[in-house]
Amino acid sequence: MAPLHENLKQGGEPPLNILSGDAAHLPEIADRTVDLVCMDPPYYNNVQYAELSDYFYVWQKRTLKDLYPDLFTRRLTDKQKEAVANPARDGSAKEAKAAYERLMGEIFAECRRTLKDDGLLTLMFTHKSQTAWESFIQSLIDSGWIITSSFPVSSEFSSSTHQLDMASAASSIFLSCRKRLGEPEAPATWTGLGGGGVQHQVRRAVEAGLEEFAPLKLNPVDRMVACYGRALRVLSENWPVLDGDDPVSPIRAMNEASRVVAERQVREITAGRLSVDDLDPETAMALTLFGIWGLIEFPFHEALNLSKSLNIQMENKSGGYRPAGHLIGVNRETGGGRARRKPGDPLSESAGYPAPLLSKGSRLRLARPEERSENRLANPQTDWDILQGTIQEYRRGDLPLARAYLERHAPDHRRKILDLLKVWAAEADDPDLKKEGESILFGFNL
Ligand SMILES: C[S@@+](CC[C@H](N)C(=O)[O-])C[C@H]1O[C@@H](n2cnc3c(N)ncnc32)[C@H](O)[C@@H]1O
Structure with a gap:
């Protein structure tokens, strides 16, 4: 095929047809004629495109209206048809959610009408919040689509500063979908x-x-x-x-x-030695988070999904709490008083985090052993506390202290704590932590 400009210069038909308009209403496209719909839809309330466009629209109208009269018939851009969640437009966050689901539903229905029965719909979605995800997937399935696969796409530069050291670089999800055909079945x-x-x-x-x-x-x-x-x-x-x-x-x-x-x-x-059900809830959650993210930060909503799946609540806790029930404690990360200590540094009674999980804005991370409250590790409530207490004792007085600590706090399940330590050493990204964990295990002949 000749390049586009050559083709047009020779008066030929353009090999592609660009339509500009509302994706919920595509009268130019006949039923079941499209092989592939590839969509990069608005991500809920991430960007209010129409509002942002007004600034350019009013100026471009003055300069470009003669060339593109059909594009500049309005005073400002159209906000009503825009498939975004916009509380300013819709009156409240709840109304905005409903509007997004309705507008995306209309677009998905139009895709369904125009796509061939064996055609493919691909979409990407950058999931910032669970509500956004929920609305998007719900209207997709409600509109008669089967999601056949999903895979992550690195859509943000991993070197951009807000992504450094964080697990969110692969933040967009690609979905491929097929039409659900046939009559609707009973639920x-x-x-x-x-x-x-x-x-x-x-x-x-x-x-x-x-x-x-x-x-x-x-x-x-x-x-x-x-x-x-x-x-x-x-x-x-x-x-x-x-x-x-x-x-x-x-x-x-x-x-x-x-x-x-x-x-x-x-x-x-744990090479089959432990299962989620063998662990107390706080340890099960901490271990799973450690296995996925290690000690780096991760988005709150990812942890929320995981916590729901394990039926473990994340709760903000103050000092001295006992993790009764299915919960993992969370402490707000503070800069000064509770700042990280170096291994072996003395710690005042009140300093340190009692909870294993730390929050900062919308992000979470697991506390390092030296950041935990000394009080808490001296009176451990969970196996995760005992694991981190063992590491701290090793730092204070080498193997004899670590051994004595384990004797005191895990007389009947020392093996389990050492299994956790094996995971700690194997999965740690920090080479010093890894080496330290391996040295303790070596001391225990493991
Ligand atoms: C995530 S952006 C896509 C950006 C695009 N991939 C690019 O690189 O420019 C979503 C786009 O959908 C547009 N949009 C919102 N509602 C729409 C509707 N009802 N019909 C068609 N497009 C719509 C927005 O204006 C925005 O440009």
Whole structure:
């Protein structure tokens, strides 16, 4: 084919046709004529494109209206058809969510009308909040689509400063979808006897996915995202799905996927010696987070998904709390008084974080052993406390102190703590922490 400009110069038909307008209304395109829809939709409330465009629109109208009269018929840009969640336009956050779902639903319906029955729809979505994800996936499935796969795309430069040392570089998710054909079925059930429910199917699909992804050596975050695709496929194929009288949301299926991944991960990183169910909730959550992100920061909503899947609540806690029930404590990270100590530095009674998880804005990270409250590690409440207490004692007085600490606090489950230490040493990104963990294990003849 001749290059576009040559083609046009010779008076030929342009090999492509660019239409500008509302994606929810494409009268120029006949039913079932399109092979592929590739969409980069607005991400909920991330950017208010129309509002931002007004500044340029009013000036461009003065300079370009003669050339493009059809584009400049309005006083300002059209806000009403814009598929974004905009509380200023819609009146409240709740109304904005409903408007986004409705507008995206209309666009997805128009894609469905124009796409051939064997055509493909691909979308990308940068998930900043769970609400955004929920709305997007919900309107996609409601509009008659089956999500067939999902995979992560590195859409932000990993060198940009706000991404440094953070696990969010792979923050966009690519989804591929097919039309759900045929008559709508009666609602499927989430739980069913003998492995018949959709929940079991989701678990099996994610387990099969994990086998399939193994040779790809995906990092844990990417592996989790790929597993969401498996879960969403099962859910959207069986749509609608009920648990009792309540509809099962896409997020619930994704949480089930997280649970399967977390279970597998704990089995893998402990070489089968421990399972999620062997661990107290705070330790199970801390270990799973450590396996995915190590000690670097990660987005709050990622941890929230995981915590829901493990049925463990993240709760803000002050000093001296006892982690009764299914929870993991979170402390707000502060700069001054609780700043990081060097190994072996003395620590005042009040300094240090009692909780293993630290929050800063919308990000979380696991506390290092030297950041934990000395009081808390002297009176450990969980196996994660004992693990970090053992490391601190080793720093203070080498193996004899570490051994005595373990005797005191884990007389009947020393082995389990050493299994946790093995994971700590194997998964630590910091070479000093790794070396230190290995030295302790060596001292215990492991
Ligand atoms: C994530 S951006 C896509 C950016 C694009 N990939 C690029 O590189 O320029 C989403 C786009 O969807 C547009 N948009 C919002 N509502 C729309 C609608 N109803 N119909 C068509 N486009 C719409 C926004 O104006 C914005 O340009």
